[in-house]
Amino acid sequence: MIIDNLYLGTGLHGTTYPMLDEMKIKRILRVTEYTYYENGTPKRFAVNHLKIPDQPSVNILQHFDTLFTFIEEGLTANEAVLVHCEQGVSRSAAFVIGFLMYFKKLSLREAILLTRKQRPIINPNNGFMRQLYQYETQLFNTNSVDSSLFVDDWGSGIMFIN
DSSP states (O other): OOBTTEEEEOHHHHHOHHHHHHTTEEEEEEEOSOSGGGTTOOTTSEEEEEOOOSOTTSOOGGGHHHHHHHHHHHHHTTOEEEEEOSSSSSHHHHHHHHHHHHHSOOOHHHHHHHHHHHOTTOOOOHHHHHHHHHHHHHHHSSOSSOGGGGSSSSOOGGGGOO
16 A cells, blocks of 8 residues: 555456455556456446556656546545556556655655655656656656656666655
């Protein structure tokens, strides 16, 4: 759990329905290009599936409003929400970090540290990190991390944030 009722996980987490029931998950945000997750999802779950690859060139910013509304509606209704991709490392982590900036008004640095405290293996690709850096500028007109950490597409710049 990253914050109350907000979970970050893997594709396995997103399809282990008895576990989701036990955790009282009601909403699932899938951020994966694969469609096999769609088969057999019980109707008791509200699902939003954004089909994108884990590629630095993918524009994630364009999806923030819609997906953050989906998450926020669940949390406001006291529904637990799972955000997942394949490994729970890049795509889902990027969306959770962005959501924390939006919903909790955390800086990018604070959102990364909070998310990493709960799930130490997070490592959004640097294309996603550049967009989160841009999003922080849009929200707060300032930046809390050094953009030079994200110059190459596949580096691990996030690992240097503490």
